[in-house]
Amino acid sequence: MSTDIPYSAVVPAPHDSVRIVPLHSDSELFGSPEGGAPAAAPQLTFRGGPLLTAVKVFTVYWGAAWSTAPLSDTAAKLDGFFDFVLTSPLLDMLGEYRDVNGLQVGHGSHIGRAVVTTPAPKHVVTDAGIQHLLQQELGANPAFPAADTETLYFVYLPPGTSVVQGGSRSCQAFCGYHNDIGGQIFYAAMPYPGCTGCTGTLTPFDALTSTSSHELSEAITDPIPGKGWYDDVNGEIGDICAWKTHSVGAYTVQSEWSNLKNACI
Template sequence: MKRLAVVFLAAVAACGGTESIDTTTSNLENRADRGQPEPPMAGIHWARGQAKAHGGGSPDLLYHGGPVLTQQSGGAAAVTPIFWGTGWSSDGQNKKGWVDTFYKGMSSSSYESTNTEYTQSGGAHVGTSFSVNAGLTDLSAAPRNGNKTGPILAEVCKMIPTPVANGYYPVYTDLPRGHAGFCAWHSAGTCNGVSVQFAFFFDLDGDPGCDPESPATSYSQGVAALANVSGHELSEALTDPHLNAWYDANGAENSDKCAWTFGAQLLTFTNRSQWKVQGNWSNSGYDGNRGYSDPAKGFVRGCVDGTN
C-alpha cells in the first residue's frame, strides 16, 4: 500500500506492562493534502477511485535495503487472523471459515508466487509458502474507525502473547467503512520486543467501493471483498514487511500498482477454492512486456496473477 510520511508512538499493553512502540515510515508519497495531519498508518489500500495519480519515472519497484519474508520452517510467514468486535458473536456468512480457506489456499499457489521474484540483501527471495494458524476472536468493541495503527497493534499484542518475527496478524473488524477512503492497510510494529507485521480490515458487506464484483457463488459478497483485499495486504507484507524493502519512486508497493485490475475472473488456489483477486506488480513482467488483460481496462503491462 502507498505509504504515508508518519511517525507514531503507541502505548501497548504487553505482559502486564506498557511498551512504547515507535514506528517510522519514509517520506515517499507526495500528497495533495500535505499540509493536513496525516492519518498515523503505514499506508492504505484505497477504495475504488480514491487513489491519487502519480506520474513520471520508471514504474518498476525499487529495493530500499530492508528484509522480505523469506522461506523458513513452515513457510515465509505465519498468518494468524484476529476477528475483533462485538459483531463477531455471530458469523452467519461463515467469514471466519472462508478467511481460513482463503489463506490456506493462497499458500504455495500460483498467485502467491507472484511475490517471489523480490529478494533481500544476500539474495534470499520471498518464500513460496506460508503457514496458517487458527483464527482468534475478541468480542470486545473495536475502535470506531481504522485511521490509527496504534489500537490495532495493541490488539495484536493483547491477542498474541508470544509473537514471532515472521508473524503476520490481519485484524478483521466488524466496522463498516463509512466515509473512509480505504478498504484496508498493513503496517509493522513491535510486541514484547518482537517485530511483527499486522493489518486492518473493515467489514466490507454491501460496500461497492471495495467490491471486486466476483462471479463466485459459494460465498457472500462481503467474503469476496475481504478475500481480494486480504491478498493485496499479505502480498505487500511479504515483499515489504518492515516498510523499507520494495516500493516504487512514489511509494507504491507491488499490490498498489495493480489495485482494481483483474486478469482471470477467478483464480484457483491450491485447495481448489476460487477467488477474484487483483494481480501484483512484477518488475520482470513489465520489463519483458508481460501482463494480463483486464476486461475493463485492456492490457495491463507489469501486472501478473499467476495465470500469465
C-alpha cells in the same frame, strides 16, 4: 483504552508511510484494462529492510459478531482462503523478489485463528487501538502465536466499524492497510467492505479476498512500509495494480506488479 473517538479529533500523521488499499476510482469501476500498467513505468527496488520469506498468517476476528452466523461463516471462508492462497501461484509469483542476501520469498502457512470479543470494537477504531489489541492479546492470550520475523496478523473488523489511520477513515479514503509495530510485529487491518468504494462490482467476500491478497503481498515484500520492495512514485507491489483482479483457484485476488514481466500479473 477506548478506541471509540470522533473522527474530527483525529489529526493526520505527518509523512505517514503506511500503505493502503485505496477506494475504487471511476476508471477502475468502469473499464480499467486488466493487467495494464500505470503511465509512469514502475520499478520496485529493494531498500534493505526485512522480507517475510515464509510468512505465517494468523487471522484475528475482532468482535462478538464473528462468533455467530453469518459472520462466522465468512470467517471460516476467509480461513479457507488463506489455507489455499499461501501455497498458491500468487506466492509463486512473489518468488521473483529477493533481498540483498539472496533470500527468496517462498510459500507460507496459515497457522491459526482467534475470535477476540473483549475489548469489543466500537463504531470507530484507530490504528493505535488495533496495535493495543495485538499487544494486549500477545501478552495475555495463549491462543496468539508469539510475534517473530515471519508472523503476520490479519485483523478483521465487523460491519459498522470504521478504522481511522493517519487521519484517514476506511470507506472514505481506504479499504485496508498493513503496518508494523516497532519493526517487530507485522499486521494488516481489514475493515469490513461496507461501501461501493471498497467493493466495486465484487461481492463483500470477494472484496475481502481481493483486499487481503493486496495486503498479504505488500506485507511479504515490504513488511516495514517503504523499507522493502518499493517504488517512490507508485508505492508497493499492490498499489501499482490496485483493483485489477483475477481468479486463483476459487478465489478472487488482486494482480500484483512483476518487475520481470513489467506488468500486473
